[in-house]
Amino acid sequence: MESVTVTGGAGVIDLRGEDTPHGFTESLLYSGGAVAALDGPATGGHRLVARAPGRRPELGGGLRIALATGQVSRPLRDSLRPLLDLLADGHYELSGPERLFADEPAPVAWSVPEVGPDRPELVGDGRYLVPTDTWPPAEDDRVAYYRQAIRSGHRPATVLLGVAGGAGAGFVLDGHHKLAAYLAEGVTPQVVRIARTETPVLAAAELRACLSATALGHPALASLLTTLDGHPGSRPEVS
Numbered sequence: 001m002e003s004v005t006v007t008g009g010a011g012v013i014d015l016r017g018e019d020t021p022h023g024f025t026e027s028l029l030y031s032g033g034a035v036a037a038l039d040g041p042a043t044g045g046h047r048l049v050a051r052a053p054g055r056r057p058e059l060g061g062g063l064r065i066a067l068a069t070g071q072v073s074r075p076l077r078d079s080l081r082p083l084l085d086l087l088a089d090g091h092y093e094l095s096g097p098e099r100l101f102a103d104e105p106a107p108v109a110w111s112v113p114e115v116g117p118d119r120p121e122l123v124g125d126g127r128y129l130v131p132t133d134t135w136p137p138a139e140d141d142r143v144a145y146y147r148q149a150i151r152s153g154h155r156p157a158t159v160l161l162g163v164a165g166g167a168g169a170g171f172v173l174d175g176h177h178k179l180a181a182y183l184a185e186g187v188t189p190q191v192v193r194i195a196r197t198e199t200p201v202l203a204a205a206e207l208r209a210c211l212s213a214t215a216l217g218h219p220a221l222a223s224l225l226t227t228l229d230g231h232p233g234s235r236p237e238v239s
Contacts, residue, residue: 002094004077006087014088017163017199020227026163027202028171035210037132037171042122042220049113049130050120052210070155072097096192097157107188118214120221130171137176146181155190164195204228
């Protein structure tokens with residue numbers, strides 16, 4: 001694992017975090033404080049994921065080629081520089097490429113919820129990835145390309161962003177088509193992880209301003225917003 005401090009970042013990609021009484025909530029934000037996706041606690045041991053309308057930021061061509069082939073070189077702070085430059089200033093941990101849920105003794109089942117701008121979803125455990133773009137992806141040719149690459153032994157890398165010590169596996173910054181290909185081939189994906197070690201507190205007002213009225217009407221999301229309204233929040237302890 002590498003540690004890196006981003007200074008002078010563009011702030012195109014940012015994270016907010018909130019440690020509520022019911023579990024840690026984290027939200028991926030883009031420039032201007034616009035919420036892109038939410039991963040938060042719900043009742044009954046579930047997690048709630050939601051996605052806002054909008055497009056993901058584009059990565060540099062050189063980085064895209066490296067991720068497509070899985071040939072991401074170390075130190076990661078150099079090979080991921082085009083992406084790190086998009087982040088908000090702060091401290092981050094970098095790791096990978098590695099098998100998803102590499103801390104498990106054997107590959108485990110995982111999923112990507114079919115969450116849309118008007119359709120929050122409840123998920124049952126932490127073995128899921130939160131999409132930040134249309135899921136499943138629409139471009140079948142790209143998925144077919146990656147499926148063939150995986151069959152040939154290549155392991156293209158997906159980039160995940162999350163809060164160190166937070167819940168869930170992370171938000172998918174890049175690699176939706178790759179993940180679809182891995183799922184279709186029944187192969188555990190290779191991932192590169194970026195984890196922010198400290199985050200500004202998440203405010204319910206940010207979610208209300210960016211999520212659709214239909215999404216905000218979801219009972220689990222309405223309950224989470226009420227919790228956020230009444231809890232000033234504290235950041236999780238990160239070792």
